């Protein structure tokens with residue numbers, strides 16, 4: 001069912017307010033507007049834009065980051081579900097920033113989590129970027145992973161802890177499900193940290209900017225469903241050895257002798273998780 005919006009009261013944005021103050025920040029939408037142009041430009045510059053023509057920005061708000069993305073001369077679509085931000089972008093953004101090229105620019109009022117990405121750029125690949133709403137940040141990453149065939153690049157800002165977790169390697173306490181799933185398909189790089197002071201209103205935590213580049217060969221050598229199940233089950237009991245946490249897979253005694261099962265999930269690289277999945281798949285077949 002389509003959500004009902006309260007009748008929208010038009011606002012006059014011609015008062016010359018700073019861009020980040022043009023819209024009232026709403027907590028439930030995770031709105032923290034960037035007020036530092038240098039940081040906005042640095043985030044815009046994280047896009048490599050290699051070999052594709054389209055960019056989707058999630059949550060443009062008042063468009064502080066959008067300006068720098070548009071200057072790259074690609075086709076840009078922005079998607080926000082905040083009507084007030086959309087109204088500002090449609091009516092004041094171009095007037096207040098005549099220097100920004102808006103020829104290939106489309107403003108969409110939509111929820112990224114519900115949007116159909118397959119038709120967004122007529123099925124062409126596109127980069128995703130943004131200063132993401134932190135309340136749905138992991139869901140955004142999972143949706144990008146699900147749509148990886150269309151998304152060769154993903155850059156942007158998260159809560160620092162989440163950005164670090166996505167890029168973390170084995171051996172770290174924060175390495176987990178999100179790190180393994182993301183890095184199975186993407187090369188992940190943590191780029192820089194951003195302090196709360198550059199936002200209006202400032203969030204309670206630091207932020208972190210990352211870049212994900214899809215691997216050249218991003219097809220998995222194992223069945224994806226089983227891989228996800230193995231990784232999730234292992235990390236659900238991250239203190240236990242795999243021999244104990246993966247009991248539900250009813251592994252044969254000979255497989256359980258394999259040294260990999262003496263390890264804990266945080267010790268396994270993505271490649272080792274794939275090898276483990278392969279072994280479990282073969283074990284299930286040989287059991288029959």
Ligand SMILES: C[S@@+](CC[C@H](N)C(=O)[O-])C[C@H]1O[C@@H](n2cnc3c(N)ncnc32)[C@H](O)[C@@H]1O
Nearest residue numbers: 032033034059060061080081082111112131133
């Ligand atoms: C952290 S603010 C960033 C705003 C702006 N890009 C900036 O840097 O100032 C996050 C933005 O995401 C938008 N947003 C929240 N949930 C969303 C969703 N499900 N789909 C699309 N946009 C969303 C918010 O309305 C807000 O504009």
